[in-house]
Amino acid sequence: MPAGCEDTGIDYFVTGSLMYGASPDAFADAAALPLRDASVDAVVILEVIEHLPSPRQALHEIARVLRPGGQLLLSVPFLYPIHDAPYDFQRFTEHGLAHEIELAGMRVCELRPSLGAVQTAGLIVCLALGGMAAESVRRRSLGVLLFPFAALAVSIINVTAWVAGKLLPGWTAVTAGYVAVARKS
Template structure:
């Protein structure tokens, strides 16, 4: 079993722990569309829509378009978007979309700058895109995990496509990110073990994960921030008028 498969197996077995500090990814940021999308009443294009969770957070009069790649939508999530396609060549006319959502997708594209260029093309002047990408996080959805961007990488690629950075911030603190990585470093090998060794590792895993998560939380109440280390970045890019 690969490391990625081990982590996936562990998530499935202990899904009921997801909202407790016994879960390895308890300190990860939760799904949140952000205030701009929550108030958007135009046309919203959701690239990599998966189970269409975003639609539940949008105003009722918003025109929502779920867009996904066939392999991802059907093979990984068992979902059906409104439009199947490749984000490198969006099947929409120029300047027809008010807002784009693209969460945890760019790391899986072979040419993320081309995807950003397509987003810029379909956005109306003054439109915006809400995006995110992991920064310090294990390889996942293999073999379709290709890159991570720093703050400077986001600024570089946004400007190349003629998009302005409106917001660029880490989704969690350095302590939280370190805790997530430590917990996953313990959990994934434990999930891939067998027999008596697996039982022993899983018995140790719970107390270790609990201690790491609680320690990071308590230290975070007073420890200074260090923005150079995070599990992911949340970015708002705007197309100039």
């Protein structure tokens, strides 16, 4: 951040403290931020709203605390495994995300996929291999014997997806997630 900027970190107690041991400036619910109206220039909320039972209310709270012209930087997963269960509630399409941001009184300035289609496909395959490897360990299955092959496959898939992503045209219908920039009117 540029010199002279102040930041206030806010996290949800149950996940931030109990699951991850976070130590933000404050613990709060995103749907009830402990900040004054129009008191901040920017809000950064990365990979969070899928974990909120009321993402619409949280976006309205963000709009409430932003100054006029204030900026929101937000990222969300789209094609991604369930994580932080049982606190993983929804996924947004690019259209649903834009709709919710605009309903909250902000204007979407940029909305783009976080990964291309082939990189997303590679990511999903690698996550599936990793998840199955973890399950093999948890269940004490003979699948652990396949670890060396899975590790090799992950390396090959990552390199192949990266190269293919450089050579093939993009397709925005398949992505791991979205990044949005919005401004309060």
